[in-house]
Amino acid sequence: MKQDLIVILDLGSTQNTVIAREIRDLGVYSEIHPHDISAETLKSFDNVKGIILNGGENRVVDGQAVEISPELYQLGYPMISIDYPQSKCGTQFSELPSQDELKKFIFQDCKAEANWNMKNFIEDQVQLIRQQVKDKKVLLALSGGVDSSVVAAMLIKAIGQQLVCVHVNHGLMRKNESESVVKVFRDQLHANLIYVDASERFLGKLKDVADPEQKRKIIGGEFIRVFEEEARKLEGIDFLGQGTIYPDIIESGTKTAKMVKSHHNVGGLPEDLKFQLVEPLKQLFKDEVRACGVELGLPHDMVYRQPFPGPGLGVRCLGAITKDRLTAVRESDAILREEFAKAGLDKKVWQYFTVVPDFKSVGMKNNARVFEYMVIIRAINTIDAMTASIEKVDWSVLERITERILSEVENVNRVCYDMSPKPPATIEFE
Ligand code: XMP
Numbered sequence: 001m002k003q004d005l006i007v008i009l010d011l012g013s014t015q016n017t018v019i020a021r022e023i024r025d026l027g028v029y030s031e032i033h034p035h036d037i038s039a040e041t042l043k044s045f046d047n048v049k050g051i052i053l054n055g056g057e058n059r060v061v062d063g064q065a066v067e068i069s070p071e072l073y074q075l076g077y078p079m080i081s082i083d084y085p086q087s088k089c090g091t092q093f094s095e096l097p098s099q100d101e102l103k104k105f106i107f108q109d110c111k112a113e114a115n116w117n118m119k120n121f122i123e124d125q126v127q128l129i130r131q132q133v134k135d136k137k138v139l140l141a142l143s144g145g146v147d148s149s150v151v152a153a154m155l156i157k158a159i160g161q162q163l164v165c166v167h168v169n170h171g172l173m174r175k176n177e178s179e180s181v182v183k184v185f186r187d188q189l190h191a192n193l194i195y196v197d198a199s200e201r202f203l204g205k206l207k208d209v210a211d212p213e214q215k216r217k218i219i220g221g222e223f224i225r226v227f228e229e230e231a232r233k234l235e236g237i238d239f240l241g242q243g244t245i246y247p248d249i250i251e252s253g254t255k256t257a258k259m260v261k262s263h264h265n266v267g268g269l270p271e272d273l274k275f276q277l278v279e280p281l282k283q284l285f286k287d288e289v290r291a292c293g294v295e296l297g298l299p300h301d302m303v304y305r306q307p308f309p310g311p312g313l314g315v316r317c318l319g320a321i322t323k324d325r326l327t328a329v330r331e332s333d334a335i336l337r338e339e340f341a342k343a344g345l346d347k348k349v350w351q352y353f354t355v356v357p358d359f360k361s362v363g364m365k366n367n368a369r370v371f372e373y374m375v376i377i378r379a380i381n382t383i384d385a386m387t388a389s390i391e392k393v394d395w396s397v398l399e400r401i402t403e404r405i406l407s408e409v410e411n412v413n414r415v416c417y418d419m420s421p422k423p424p425a426t427i428e429f430e
Contacts, residue, residue, distance in 0.1 A: 012059030027114030050110030055084030147243030171199025363413030
């Protein structure tokens with residue numbers, strides 16, 4: 001292994017990620033593992049330099065305080081504990097150690113080297129993937145989002161043609177998005193990529209469906225069915241690659257951490273499609289995933305793209321989806337993105353998009369009365385998407401975008417700007 005490792009054992013702390021990030025900021029790689037990790041598993045990592053036993057308020061599970069396996073003390077690694085009274089290890093801290101105390105433990109007691117960087121992380125993961133997969137094949141649902149794209153690039157580097165990527169175009173992607181997935185992965189990275197254009201199939205299933213939850217269910221369910229059909233056509237696949245990242249694991253909850261929400265990137269695959277998972281990003285935070293993507297040579301736009309909901313433009317074409325309004329959402333969104341980039345707002349604003357409601361308003365075109373759709377622009381800033389404030393976009397930028405939408409997008413005669421923060425509004429309209 002290229003890099004030294006400090007292991008944080010989660011004994012119910014709410015501060016695991018804070019310490020992990022502090023250690024990584026000191027240039028040393030750290031990973032968080034559950035308290036019940038076995039001595040054997042820990043020994044199998046050949047780069048462990050020290051262990052932090054990290055106790056806290058969630059240590060009592062079902063009335064019982066959780067403990068680590070006593071065998072771990074026999075392994076001889078330097079240890080400290082935080083909020084975990086334990087006579088058997090080194091220094092005990094009642095609260096988070098200061099940076100100097102942490103430095104002393106990591107560099108003096110553990111003799112770790114500050115060799116954590118993306119290059120070394122990638123080399124380690126490539127080695128681990130090759131050890132896990134050997135000469136078998138890995139299947140990956142490549143949506144074109146940041147996480148699945150970075151996993152794909154990592155797997156291509158590790159196992160090349162043993163990776164089979166499936167990109168399902170559900171017809172609700174942004175303008176040129178599917179094309180760019182094909183261009184980058186098939187043409188530039190020479191991936192083994194299966195492109196499935198399921199646009200008509202999805203639009204058929206969504207015809208006349210106006211209820212937002214129903215739309216989401218249809219899109220999610222149909223996605224799994226298309227992916228499953230492709231998986232069944234392939235032979236000899238033992239592994240499924242997944243773009244799980246560290247926040248997904250934390251938010252899904254562990255024995256000693258409460259669940260925020262369940263995450264499943266490709267959840268719901270039938271039982272008889274049994275795959276082992278390959279999840280090379282599961283220890284990374286989002287900003288680190290992006291840095292990893294850059295190091296792997298992915299285009300900046302792909303790695304730094306704004307969040308995009310799984311149901312795509314489907315929840316921005318309000319009510320029952322129709323082709324004319326879907327085209328209006330896609331074209332207006334492309335104009336908005338282009339103009340935001342020109343004004344430098346793409347680097348500043350967290351999420352920005354357009355929405356097309358399912359009603360018409362009166363207007364004038366070529367001296368005639370017309371009933372056409374409206375485009376609503378939304379641009380928000382947030383830290384965690386739980387609350388959001390609107391971006392105060394410069395008037396001249398809004399005027400330019402409005403002018404372009406009105407002259408370039410068909411069936412549209414009106415443009416509005418959404419001024420609502422979250423709460424009471426949500427970020428998306430459905
Ligand atoms: P709301 O609308 O709840 O959105 O304020 C918060 C964030 O979540 C995104 N979002 C979704 N992402 N599937 C996703 O993957 C969904 O169904 C979905 N709905 C909302 C939204 O874009 C925003 O960033």
